Amino acid sequence: MKxxxxxxxxxLTKRYADKTAVDSISFEVRAGEIFGILGPNGxxxxxxxxxxxxxxxxxxxEVIIDGINVAKRPSKIKxxxxxxxxxxxxxxxxxxxxxxxxxxxxxxxxxxPMELLNEVELTEQARxxxxxxxxxxxxxxxIATALVNNPKVLFLDEPTTGLDPQxxxxxxxxxSKIKARGITVILTSHYMEEAELLCDRLAIMDEGKIIATGxxxxxxxxxxxxxxxxxxxxxxxxxxxxxIDLTGKExxx
Amino acid sequence: xxxxxxxxxxxxxxMFRDKMAMFFTIVxxxxxxxxxxxIFSNSSNAQFDIAIINNAGNDFTTEFIKSxxxxxxxxxxxxxSLDDAKEKMGRGEIDSIIEVPAGFGExxxxxxxxGELAVYYDEAxxxxxxxxxxxxxxxxxxxxxxxxxxxxxxKVVQKSxxxxxxxxxxxxxxxxxxxxxxxMSIFGLSNQLPSEKKTGALRRIKATxxxxxxxxxxxxxxxxxxTIVSLSVMIVVGTLAFDFDMHGNWLILAAFAxxxxxxxxxxxxxxxxxxxxxxxxxxxxxxxxxPMMFLSGTFFPRFIMPEWLQSITNWIPxxxxxxxxxxxxxxxxxxxxxxxQIGLLGAWGLVIYLIAFxxxxxx
Numbered sequence: 001m002k003x004x005x006x007x008x009x010x011x012l013t014k015r016y017a018d019k020t021a022v023d024s025i026s027f028e029v030r031a032g033e034i035f036g037i038l039g040p041n042g043x044x045x046x047x048x049x050x051x052x053x054x055x056x057x058x059x060x061x062e063v064i065i066d067g068i069n070v071a072k073r074p075s076k077i078k079x080x081x082x083x084x085x086x087x088x089x090x091x092x093x094x095x096x097x098x099x100x101x102x103x104x105x106x107x108x109x110x111x112x113p114m115e116l117l118n119e120v121e122l123t124e125q126a127r128x129x130x131x132x133x134x135x136x137x138x139x140x141x142x143i144a145t146a147l148v149n150n151p152k153v154l155f156l157d158e159p160t161t162g163l164d165p166q167x168x169x170x171x172x173x174x175x176s177k178i179k180a181r182g183i184t185v186i187l188t189s190h191y192m193e194e195a196e197l198l199c200d201r202l203a204i205m206d207e208g209k210i211i212a213t214g215x216x217x218x219x220x221x222x223x224x225x226x227x228x229x230x231x232x233x234x235x236x237x238x239x240x241x242x243x244i245d246l247t248g249k250e251x252x253x
Numbered sequence: 254x255x256x257x258x259x260x261x262x263x264x265x266x267x268m269f270r271d272k273m274a275m276f277f278t279i280v281x282x283x284x285x286x287x288x289x290x291x292i293f294s295n296s297s298n299a300q301f302d303i304a305i306i307n308n309a310g311n312d313f314t315t316e317f318i319k320s321x322x323x324x325x326x327x328x329x330x331x332x333x334s335l336d337d338a339k340e341k342m343g344r345g346e347i348d349s350i351i352e353v354p355a356g357f358g359e360x361x362x363x364x365x366x367x368g369e370l371a372v373y374y375d376e377a378x379x380x381x382x383x384x385x386x387x388x389x390x391x392x393x394x395x396x397x398x399x400x401x402x403x404x405x406x407x408k409v410v411q412k413s414x415x416x417x418x419x420x421x422x423x424x425x426x427x428x429x430x431x432x433x434x435x436x437m438s439i440f441g442l443s444n445q446l447p448s449e450k451k452t453g454a455l456r457r458i459k460a461t462x463x464x465x466x467x468x469x470x471x472x473x474x475x476x477x478x479x480t481i482v483s484l485s486v487m488i489v490v491g492t493l494a495f496d497f498d499m500h501g502n503w504l505i506l507a508a509f510a511x512x513x514x515x516x517x518x519x520x521x522x523x524x525x526x527x528x529x530x531x532x533x534x535x536x537x538x539x540x541x542x543x544p545m546m547f548l549s550g551t552f553f554p555r556f557i558m559p560e561w562l563q564s565i566t567n568w569i570p571x572x573x574x575x576x577x578x579x580x581x582x583x584x585x586x587x588x589x590x591x592x593x594q595i596g597l598l599g600a601w602g603l604v605i606y607l608i609a610f611x612x613x614x615x616x
Contacts, residue, residue, distance in 0.1 A: 055460060075462055083460040088453035093270040094263050105259035106461040145457070 006031040006066055006184050013060030014047050021047045023208035034185040036195045036202035043205040045188040046086055049157050053083050066152055082146030086157040090130040096141055097126045107149040120144045136167030156187040165243055170251050172198055257467045264475035278483045282433045286487055290495040293421045301385055302328050302347040304338040313358030313366055348381040349374045365400055422495050427582040428551040430484055431575035434514045437480045439542050442521030443534040450616050451530050465613040473518045480514040501581035513574040516598050519605035526613035545571040570601040
């Protein structure tokens with residue numbers, strides 16, 4: 001089976017006056033997979049994403065998404081991607097279904113907001129304002145707005161940061177469902193557990209450089225091959241398992 | 254186009270759900286309307302507060318004083334003595350004192366009633382005294398004719414133009430409408446958009462194919478709707494509560510108001526589009542709005558300014574707005590008479606929107 005790459009990033013670079021935020025990175029994303037970009041804060045994850053999304057000028061290198069050069073045709077790119085931004089908000093005093101209609105209109109589309117809200121399990125909140133939503137609901141709504149144009153690629157920037165374990169698991173389910181629809185997902189995270197569970201392949205970034213790429217399994221295998229040994233015996237459960245076991249998987253909103 | 258209209262419609266809905274926005278659209282202009290309306294509707298029918306000292310106390314004098322009470326322009330204030338009245342006049346509570354001397358109206362040698370009225374007035378306000386003296390002469394002239402049965406061959410007939418012309422309230426009201434157009438557009442826009450840049454709502458839209466010019470057009474249209482609502486409320490209340498008398502054509506007023514509001518929104522939009530946050534937009538708004546407010550003749554007429562200042566304030570963008578509205582409302586001006594105003598507004602509109610499209614920043 002030949003794998004088709006939907007995104008190709010070559011020598012992508014972003015320079016600021018005092019430092020190089022993204023330092024000539026290259027990677028490929030396969031169609032239909034969930035690709036994770038992992039790294040500590042300040043590693044350049046968000047800057048990389050924003051350059052790929054045509055939200056930030058590219059200083060060097062190139063990004064091709066579905067055959068379209070991002071730097072050359074930014075408006076064309078906007079039509080085929082969906083974006084969930086890390087630091088964004090929605091208008092207050094406009095209901096969820098009003099906002100979804102508005103976002104669809106931005107793409108020249110007509111949608112039934114209830115269908116999308118059903119997909120992210122927010123049908124009951126259709127007439128609420130975003131400011132009345134819980135953290136998890138906000139993230140799910142944000143993903144719904146990113147889906148209005150039926151994108152080929154969905155960008156999620158730290159979608160689960162700040163959520164409680166239940167809401168996080170709920171969002172993981174949603175992301176898996178989106179992948180099942182055939183949408184390619186690129187997400188950033190600094191939760192290893194999340195990456196291990198969700199991502200087909202990932203890139204680990206630090207100080208503007210990609211220091212490793214591959215499937216989670218391959219990366220662990222490579223590490224062990226280098227002779228790595230954990231000091232402790234691997235536990236059969238961890239504290240998060242205890243927390244979920246005690247408090248249940250039910251979403252608290 | 255549909256995207257812009259959908260965006261506009263959402264903005265309008267949001268504003269009507271926002272209590273703060275509604276306060277500034279409806280309540281705030283009405284407060285101004287009531288303050289100015291109360292001040293100017295009283296002075297429009299020039300009432301004099303007078304005190305009458307009656308030293309005569311005969312039937313003739315009683316009848317004479319009664320004839321004053323029927324006059325709308327005179328309000329008789331009770332006083333205990335001439336000194337009390339003079340004190341009140343010193344404090345500005347009354348404008349004038351009329352002293353009827355003892356023996357007023359008593360027959361003279363020819364058996365004709367006669368007498369001399371004294372009208373006291375404040376040195377600082379000679380006009381009030383003169384006006385009142387002439388009112389009194391008028392009253393006495395009629396009595397003289399009645400007594401002597403001789404019609405004087407020459408007379409002066411006083412004709413007031415204010416009854417058929419423009420009341421002071423109408424004049425002020427036109428200025429208030431212009432003022433309201435400016436505050437709604439400039440203060441409203443330059444407050445809203447920068448704060449939405451800060452929350453990240455605009456950032457999210459930046460990620461879609463929606464363009465800056467569509468934001469500018471959409472925001473302008475939504476503020477136009479809001480301004481029209483605000484002006485309509487003012488006109489309804491002004492008509493019901495203060496007898497606002499529209500001398501011009503409503504359609505021309507509506508069209509001119511839309512042009513004025515659009516140009517004013519351009520200023521709000523240029524500031525709001527440029528500013529990254531409210532800290533940048535607030536001072537810039539003040540710099541633009543306050544000179545307009547005081548120099549464009551919205552609140553006090555520009556003809557009291559020195560010539561050199563008038564020649565500058567002629568060109569301020571709010572000047573054609575307030576002049577134009579005033580010309581329509583008080584002089585029934587048509588499109589042709591308004592051409593200088595429309596031309597100047599058109600020029601300002603072109604310039605300010607070019608700037609607004611240029612300086613817009615998403616965040």
